[in-house]
Amino acid sequence: MVPLWAYLLVAAALFCLGMYGVLSRRNAVAVLMGIELMLNAVNINLVAFWRYLEAQTMNGQAFVAFIFVVAAAEAAVGLAIVISIYRNRRSVVIEDVDIMKW
């Protein structure tokens, strides 16, 4: 059987990949994709912990289901904002959207 730490390692690698994408990509759509990766890394953690530590209850899977819903909604809202920004600025480069500053 695959040990728990292997799942956690995969999840951590995925999280780091996602975070790298969020922090370094200039395209807003890519940033959103990075966020999806981070969310899924967390999902893997949750499912793995549930399976190895609390297999009797369904709380890990239920959490993950909620996160899928929130992630879908977040992707919809986020993409809508990106489209809106694009219509206004003709750009999806995240550094161009910096009017909220001193």
Next chain:
Amino acid sequence: MSLNEFLSNPNLLPWLVPVGPLLAFFIIMLLTNRARLIPATSPEYGGHHPDYEGMLVPVVSEGSRLVSVLVGLLGILTAWLISLRVVGDAFSVAHLGATVRNSTIPWLATGSTSFNMGVLVDPLTTIMLVMVPLACTMIFIYSIGYMAHDPRQSRFFALISLFAGAMLTLVVADNLLLLFVGWEVMGLCSYLLIGFWYEKESAYKAAIKAFTTTRVADVIMLLGIAYLYAETGTLSFRDILYNEEVLQHLATTPALLLGGAGLTAAGLIGIFLIIGTIGKSAQFPLHVWLPDAMEGPTPVSAMIHAAAMVSAGIYAVIRMYPLFEAGGSPHAGLFTSPLLLLSIVGAFTAIFAATIAVAQNDVKRVLAYSTISQLGFMMAALGIGAYIAAAFHLITHAFFKALLFMASGSVIHGMEHGEHHVHEHAHDDDQYALPGHAPMTLPAHSADGHGHDSHTDTADHVPEPHTEHGHHFDPQDMLNMGGLRKTMPVTFITFLVGGLSLAGFPLLTAGFWSKDEILADAYYGLSHGFGPHALVFVLLALAAFLTAFYTMRQLGLTFMGEPRTPEAAHADLGQGLVSFTMTLPLVILAFFAIVAGFVGVPPEFPLFGAIFSPEHNPFHHFVIYTLLPEMQAEAPPFNWFPVLTSFVVALGGLGLGYLVYWRKPLVAGEPDPLVAFLGPLHPVLKNKYYVDELYARVFIAPSKAFARVASEVIDRGLIDGTLHLIARVATWIGDLFKVLNVWLIDGVGDSIPELVALFGAWFRRIQTGRIQQYLLLVALAAILIALIFAASSGMLVQAAP
């Protein structure tokens, strides 16, 4: 209490006597005197051309003028009717004097006692209430005509109403303080009325002179009142003067001042009060204001000289006479110091003023000095104990002097009328032209903005013109008159009656009987060898002689002969209401100037005594009960010597005047024969013994010099200097504080927000607006927090092995 109660109760009725005129004053002042200010140069303004640049003058509308006159007249008529009722009631009281009409109210509570204000009707008040309202009413009627063209007639009626109200208050007062109130209000009114034509510099100066001169005396009088109150605890006339005990107490207490030299409290109080009267009744040495008071409108002169002001002074001494007599008895040759003061001042003033009157050329000034002289008669009479004679002369004098003043006012009015006529017809009739009045100078005068030329109606003119502005005609100068008997017959006859009464023309006139009574009293004392009586007798007889002379001179110069100027030839009062209101009072007063004397004829006098005094002298019999029974002196027994003296001085003076001025009247340009006769004495008399100049040098110049020193050294140097120093120090300290404030407090206060702003400006750079930067920081912070959390919870330690 209802009005009805006041009217039906004879004790309360006297309260109402002064109410009418006082109310009239307030109504006119507050409601009907609607004046608006216009420049004096406006053709609407018909009064005096001001002596000051840029002065605005008030002008009232015709309606306001009419209502004011009516209100004023109504006020005085009310007072007169109520007075008549009071007098009628007083005559009906048995033994008036022992019983009186009296009503008081507690006015001021002073500890356990209270000071009462009230009214009193005793015989003395009664005779004053016969004279004062009558004379005032006549003066009011006269003023309607005299002031008819004055732009401030409303104001005039208000002030003269207040004047009359104050006099009536004084007359009905039952205590010295209320008397003093009336006294002072009259002082104010005389100030306002003498300076009524305040555009004239001379008028306002005369007003100030009158006010300050009487003020000097009033302050001393107030001292006397205060001393009397301190000594007796009351100021009520009845409690002091009709009370043997109080008088005895006052006569035996040594005075505060000079008590060691034998002066009693009564004596000192008396002297203080007499000094008050010396100011008010214009006796030497405070007589200087009265001749200058002629600057006021003539009805005011009549008011001051006859009905009110100066009579009030004499009334006050007659009223307070028992106090002066306390401790002495002039009929037995025992004179107290106030009585000596009265007789000496009175007799001296009588002769002093009479000599001045002889040399005056101003028609009103002659009368002014004659008033001073006649008041001296009354003072002297009181000084020798001739109480009744003084009161009698006060009444008769009021009638004929009011008459004389109003008649002289008519003369002046007529002269101005003539002057106006001459202006209009300057080129028509220059046969009267004199070097000083050349017709060619008149148009030039007409063009200088003088009020007269704005009128087109010949009856429309102002009472008295100014005498400046290059115009030399003086309508009051008797040398400019002459022959007025033809154009002003009523004025002439009434003036003649008044003049003869003043001169004491024997048997027929009031003045004769009252003067004769004074001389009879004086002679009676003289025959007993009393010094003051002798002094009074001789000086008064001389003064009476001079009085007759200058009266005749005045009559001759004014009315006889041919007109000496074109103005005099055209002098008349015109027709209509103005003329009527100015002659009616003259006629009525002329009647009283004759008959008023017949109430005081000595019973033993041949023929006249039998007709007018079958039982006793009615005036004497009535008034004497004002005094305590112990003080009621018998009238002196009839003696031919004083009567013959009266005859001789009156007829002698009149005869001399007749010879000099009447039989052969002055023609134009002829000098007054008096100038040659008196020689070097004439300028002295004409200049009133230089008393004004003396006062100017002794009092006015030093006080001006003192004022200058006070102003420049003390005020500007010392007081202002000190104040400026204080101000400078304060400013300096303030500057210091200001520096401190700016530097320290503002510095600290401003630096704190500046620092905050500086930090904010630096710190805001963290807000880049780049979302990834924020996220990076969040991530770093999260890692950091996680590490700290792990380190503090010991996780790392557990994991390490």
